[in-house]
Amino acid sequence: MVIRTYPQVPSEDPDGPPGAGSGGSAPPPGDGSPDEGYPGGDGSRRGDGSLRGDGSLRGDGSLRGDGSRGLLSAVVLAAGEGTRMRSARPKPLHRLCGRPMVLHVLDALAQLSVARVVVVVGHRAEWVTKTLIEHAPPGMAIEFVEQVEQRGTGDAMAVALTGLPDDEGDDDGDVVVLPGDTPLLRPATLAALVRHHRSGDNAATLLTAELDDPSGYGRVVRGRDDSVARVVEHVDATDEELEVHEINTSIYCFRRSVLAPSLRRLHPANAQGEHYLTDVVGVLYEAGHKVGSVLVGDTMEVAGVNDRAQLAVAEAELRDRINERWMRRGVTMWDPERTYIDVDVEIDPDVVMLPGVILQGACVIGAQAELGPDVHLVDTVVGEGAVVASSVGRRSIIGANSRVGPFAVLAEGTELVPGSVVGPWSGAAGDAGSGGATGDAGAGGATGDAGGGSATGDAGGGKK
Numbered sequence: 001m002v003i004r005t006y007p008q009v010p011s012e013d014p015d016g017p018p019g020a021g022s023g024g025s026a027p028p029p030g031d032g033s034p035d036e037g038y039p040g041g042d043g044s045r046r047g048d049g050s051l052r053g054d055g056s057l058r059g060d061g062s063l064r065g066d067g068s069r070g071l072l073s074a075v076v077l078a079a080g081e082g083t084r085m086r087s088a089r090p091k092p093l094h095r096l097c098g099r100p101m102v103l104h105v106l107d108a109l110a111q112l113s114v115a116r117v118v119v120v121v122g123h124r125a126e127w128v129t130k131t132l133i134e135h136a137p138p139g140m141a142i143e144f145v146e147q148v149e150q151r152g153t154g155d156a157m158a159v160a161l162t163g164l165p166d167d168e169g170d171d172d173g174d175v176v177v178l179p180g181d182t183p184l185l186r187p188a189t190l191a192a193l194v195r196h197h198r199s200g201d202n203a204a205t206l207l208t209a210e211l212d213d214p215s216g217y218g219r220v221v222r223g224r225d226d227s228v229a230r231v232v233e234h235v236d237a238t239d240e241e242l243e244v245h246e247i248n249t250s251i252y253c254f255r256r257s258v259l260a261p262s263l264r265r266l267h268p269a270n271a272q273g274e275h276y277l278t279d280v281v282g283v284l285y286e287a288g289h290k291v292g293s294v295l296v297g298d299t300m301e302v303a304g305v306n307d308r309a310q311l312a313v314a315e316a317e318l319r320d321r322i323n324e325r326w327m328r329r330g331v332t333m334w335d336p337e338r339t340y341i342d343v344d345v346e347i348d349p350d351v352v353m354l355p356g357v358i359l360q361g362a363c364v365i366g367a368q369a370e371l372g373p374d375v376h377l378v379d380t381v382v383g384e385g386a387v388v389a390s391s392v393g394r395r396s397i398i399g400a401n402s403r404v405g406p407f408a409v410l411a412e413g414t415e416l417v418p419g420s421v422v423g424p425w426s427g428a429a430g431d432a433g434s435g436g437a438t439g440d441a442g443a444g445g446a447t448g449d450a451g452g453g454s455a456t457g458d459a460g461g462g463k464k
Contacts (some may be wrong), residue, residue: 070172071115072194073256075160076281078102079122079147084307090124092180093131094305095323096315096343098360101305102128103135104318105184109176110137111187112194118163119180120156122147131179153250154266154275161260173256174198177277181305182251184317189301190251196294197253202256203289204281206231207251209299217247218278218292228291230282246295248278258289318343334372344371348384366400380410391422 003356073129082091092102099107102119109117117140121128125146136142143163147156157177164175174197176190189207197205206228208220216234219241231248232241262283266275285291285299296302305311323336323344330349333339341347344362351365354372359365363377366384371377376392383400393410404410408422416422 009160014276021289022394033217041430042180065298070174070256072115072174073164074109074112074114074176074178075118075157075164076102076105076109076117076178077153077156077160078128079120079125079150079156081123082181082306085261085311086308090128092128092304094311096183096311097318097427098344100131100135101183101311101314102180102364105178105180105185105327106136106140108133108140108177108185108187108190112176112190114140115283116141116175118143118160119143119148120145120157120160122150133188140406140444151272152269152274153277154263154279157259157277157280158263158275161263164256174457174459175252175259176252178251179304182302183305184301185251186298191255193251193294196292200252202292202320203255203284204228205253205292207249207296207302208246208293209296209302211247211299212245214245214247219244220246220248223285227285228281230284231278233278234350246437249296250277250304251302252277254280258284262287281402286413340359354389375405 003069007253046306049144077091078090080091080093085091087094093100095101096104096186106117119128119132121144125144129144132142132144145159145163147159150156160177174194176194178185178190191300193207194203196202206220213219214234216232218233219237220228221230221232221241221244234242237244258434259280262280263275265283266279268274269276281291300317303310303314303317305314319340320336322341323333323339326347327333327336329347330351331347332352334353335355338357339353340358340360342360342363345359345365346363347365348369350368354370354375356374357372358376359371360377361379363379364381366372366382366386368385369382370387370389371382372389374390375388377388377396378394379396380393381397382388383398383402385401386398387403388398389405391405391408391410393404393414394412396410396412396414397416398404398410399416399420401418402416402420402422404416404420404422407425407426409426410416410422
């Protein structure tokens with residue numbers, strides 16, 4: 001990956017840590033590790049990266065039947081501060097189901113045959129860049145450009161084009177543009193947008209949505225041959241335009257050869273000198289180019305996240321997708337609405353989950369295990385046939401056919417050998433196989449008296 005700052009600003013100390021010099025701010029100490037997670041668990045991909053059953057993409061992620069067009073590139077706009085989040089964390093790094101929202105966007109792009117992805121960063125740029133470098137989909141070619149002053153999406157797009165060298169494309173190439181705060185977008189929808197754009201030989205194609213209440217959104221105004229003529233913002237719309245229910249989602253596919261000339265024709269939209277990418281639509285239409293659209297079927301896919309309430313709504317939607325995916329793969333959930341599973345979790349068939357199960361990080365649950373009620377595990381491996389009830393564990397290993405709980409606590413790093421029993425109101429710490437855990441000695445792998453929950457010793461020797 002190549003990291004580029006735009007404009008080019010030399011660092012005071014090229015060999016220093018993130019945050020040195022005149023770039024963005026460094027991330028808070030020790031905050032890097034939780035931002036992991038791949039692949040996305042939203043039901044849209046298999047473990048090999050291909051889409052399931054929708055026929056829109058090949059197994060290698062390439063589009064069918066579009067060989068007549070040039071390279072496909074992508075731009076992700078992730079420079080905004082997100083002031084409504086009221087957080088020191090940059091908005092693109094707020095997590096949904098264990099994964100920063102901008103990485104959900106990159107996961108969707110990973111299913112297309114994209115030659116290069118340019119991510120426009122701005123607020124706390126080095127923190128965002130560091131997270132994406134460490135956790136982006138494997139094999140994705142990413143270049144970062146920094147929009148030092150946030151002067152609108154049109155300016156951000158002009159900055160992004162500096163990350164797409166001319167020698168990597170041709171006049172037939174296309175660029176997918178999407179915001180970094182649309183984590184629910186499905187790969188199949190992006191694929192349909194690109195196919196429609198290329199089959200119609202459009203200069204630009206918008207992804208649009210129909211809303212019962214479009215208040216606050218830019219309206220799609222149509223002209224000759226039902227082509228998109230322009231996008232008008234709500235505050236600028238006439239009474240007739242306010243009656244339009246088709247809105248712009250800020251997701252586009254542009255023919256690369258016309259994008260830069262169109263951006264140069266934009267005028268500042270306000271006193272702050274901001275340039276808006278939506279104005280490119282009108283520029284292209286007035287120049288005689290064809291501008292098309294694709295109407296998204298599920299409006300939740302294009303829901304943006306601007307505050308904590310919208311974050312909660314998006315996470316609930318993603319959680320529903322994850323749960324449906326696992327249930328269709330043979331996992332029983334007594335109450336899916338009270339089951340919380342991160343995108344990185346792996347679950348074998350015939351697992352049973354009672355209400356109140358929370359699986360975070362990279363948990364692995366073996367076949368025929370039973371979890372719940374009220375189980376909270378983080379980065380924990382549960383062996384086949386194990387039963388865990390009303391207990392918590394972090395970065396632990398629970399051996400096959402073990403029994404944990406209710407009301408047990410597994411300290412970080414606990415390893416229970418197969419057949420262990422950690423009884424009610426007890427805990428385990430260390431390696432149970434070597435006598436470093438607490439619980440019920442009857443299992444042969446833990447130590448202490450489960451009934452009292454306060455004795456410790458060596459399970460092998462039965463000390464108390």
